[in-house]
Amino acid sequence: MNTETPASAAGTGTVLDGIIAGVREDLQARRAEVPLAELRARVADVPLALDGLAALRGGRDDAAGVRIISEVKRSSPSKGSLAEIPDPAELARAYQAGGASAVSVLTERRRFAGSLADLDAVRAAVDLPVLRKDFMVDEYQFLEARAHGADLVLLIVAALDDTRLRDFLALTHELGMEALVEAHTEEEISRAVDVGARIVGVNVRNLKTLDVDVAHYGTMARHLPDDVVRIAESGVDGPDVVADYASRGADAVLVGEALVRDGDPAAALGRFRAASRS
Numbered sequence: 001m002n003t004e005t006p007a008s009a010a011g012t013g014t015v016l017d018g019i020i021a022g023v024r025e026d027l028q029a030r031r032a033e034v035p036l037a038e039l040r041a042r043v044a045d046v047p048l049a050l051d052g053l054a055a056l057r058g059g060r061d062d063a064a065g066v067r068i069i070s071e072v073k074r075s076s077p078s079k080g081s082l083a084e085i086p087d088p089a090e091l092a093r094a095y096q097a098g099g100a101s102a103v104s105v106l107t108e109r110r111r112f113a114g115s116l117a118d119l120d121a122v123r124a125a126v127d128l129p130v131l132r133k134d135f136m137v138d139e140y141q142f143l144e145a146r147a148h149g150a151d152l153v154l155l156i157v158a159a160l161d162d163t164r165l166r167d168f169l170a171l172t173h174e175l176g177m178e179a180l181v182e183a184h185t186e187e188e189i190s191r192a193v194d195v196g197a198r199i200v201g202v203n204v205r206n207l208k209t210l211d212v213d214v215a216h217y218g219t220m221a222r223h224l225p226d227d228v229v230r231i232a233e234s235g236v237d238g239p240d241v242v243a244d245y246a247s248r249g250a251d252a253v254l255v256g257e258a259l260v261r262d263g264d265p266a267a268a269l270g271r272f273r274a275a276s277r278s
């Protein structure tokens, strides 16, 4: 059964809008199962979030090499199926062994084959900060993230107006979490900074068209203020791209496909960080 909501159904035709339409449908189903009040009660019983900001800050000046956020991602709109990942906990442990500074977990179902069960498995497996990677468009999803032990969440500037961006950033902090605020353009970087983002990511993949250009990080890096933690996202196919991002001032690099497809992700991580050492 094709469970995907065609982008055209969202009315504006971009890939991002199509994904968000599906996210909203799936969210309503989960909300019927676990009402917001129950989720709030669960949040009260979860250990406090780990400090994701501290884990990612400083990579640009660290002789030990740039930080790596290692991602658990089975599939993507641009590439389809990437890896089965039957045991996300085992993959997360390999990431930790390889020196990852944080683990990102896709929880979006239709295009990334992710789930909250993946988040639970990774949370139980590592004592690193864990990022819930999803299309966060409703308060309920932030409570879900915390209730399932996430320390960080993703905020996609292109998916949110300034009011919601500001409100969701405040909610993230109220819950004790930190946000990776993701931009693609200079204008989106400016919006992220204006709402007070402490961690700003530049995704070299345009989520509206799926085009990927690793040179895009270098083009955008000069627009990143010195006092934010800078993340380069996507497009890593080997150590050279990690080294390039690091040379352009990234504190951390977010890597998915190259790691989930590698038979020895811990060793791959070791090569990535070695390549970035100043």
Ligand SMILES: O=P(O)(O)OC[C@@H](O)[C@@H](O)c1c[nH]c2ccccc12
Pocket (backbone or CB within 6 Å): 071, 073, 133, 134, 182, 203, 233, 234, 235, 236, 254, 255, 256, 257, 258
């Ligand atoms: O698989 P890659 O090219 O290494 O990319 C990882 C990560 O940057 C990418 O999965 C990502 C970045 N921002 C997102 C937002 C939604 C979904 C996915 C993403």
